[in-house]
Amino acid sequence: MKTLKIPEATIIRLSVYSRYLTEVDRKGIITISSRDIAEGVGVSPAQVRKDLAYFGEFGTRGVGYNVKDLRQHILRILGLSVDWSVSLVGAGNLGLALSTYKGFRKRGFIITSIFDTDPQKVGTMVGDVEIMPIERLVEVAKQNRTQIGIVAVPASAAQEVVDQLIKADVKAILNFAQVVLNVPPEIELRNVDLVVNLEVLTFNVSAQR
Amino acid sequence: MKTLKIPEATIIRLSVYSRYLTEVDRKGIITISSRDIAEGVGVSPAQVRKDLAYFGEFGTRGVGYNVKDLRQHILRILGLSVDWSVSLVGAGNLGLALSTYKGFRKRGFIITSIFDTDPQKVGTMVGDVEIMPIERLVEVAKQNRTQIGIVAVPASAAQEVVDQLIKADVKAILNFAQVVLNVPPEIELRNVDLVVNLEVLTFNVSAQR
DNA sequence: TAGATTGTTAATCGATTAACAATC
């Protein structure tokens, strides 16, 4: 198989398609066209077909796509046919919000460990997970074969946490701290920047007049 | 002035540049080159100059950019020379995390009102803001001349909340609910999808072998 | 067979990068 580069925008849309298909499937609909998917998620039908074509031929000409099949295919493409063990670092307000967020578990992301530096917090339970001291991160994350780390600590502590996560053989990191992090190229890193999203909005609102 | 379209990627980078310049300024550095900025934030120098060139000539050939000046220019471009009144809807875990998030206030986003449906929560204080019943949203948000709404409610309630925000003359909405929202074209809408970020990671990790 | 819709190629659009004249 030739590995041609897949645009990241395609991956993001695939995630959206699969969620839409979950909805459609729940309504008992068997078959769906690229046009219907496109309408449902707000893109063009050509875009839907192009995105899917990177990975194979999932439809039937003249008919469309089988909803259940396509959904399963996309989940497999995204790596969601298995559960993922996630380690959450930082049990502040944001960390606690993320730890109780239902959306993660629904897609197979299981938070198996939570770490914090605050001795007050260490030992307390969040759902069925006990908050552990950050010193135990490497040991515990390795034990759980954790592949994803979520960084929800202050910017000043983020690089140190990331270094520990890498020592624990984590493969991917989702970072909420507002700081540019250094990771080796084989580690997947994504930054969620809550403030920058607001600033794109203010730019657009300000530019409107 | 000709209004040529500015890539959204440019706006996002401007936000990053301005934060980096804040750091650099704090160190007492007076002048900076596009190469230094580029290194600091991980893009190419040409990219930095191109991004800035959309908005004017801020540098001096042979010298570089004045750090304080450039920072101020970018903040003005982003609409951040004034504070913004923000209304937060949904005081669950995520909402509370956002309401206490320091990063917002630092960039001039002031949460002036918080709404929730839960009678248990209504009346309690978050910092110096009292949680109000969602029925008062339109009235209160109008009174505060709120221009930005943050939606941190369950997906099932999000469209209704958005409709209320629009009635309150909000200009921009940051949505954390996992649902496709309908808004009129003059309303700026951005979606923050926490799960899709994890799924881009799992795709990349899964594709690595 | 006629109608519908996919998968795919070619055309278009947009963003990034490279190169360099302008100029401090």
Next chain:
DNA sequence: TAGATTGTTAATCGATTAACAATC
């Protein structure tokens, strides 16, 4: 003047859209 670095144009790269042959 020589060296440095901007602002800008042209070249490249990449992603989206349009069009249509293949085919159910």
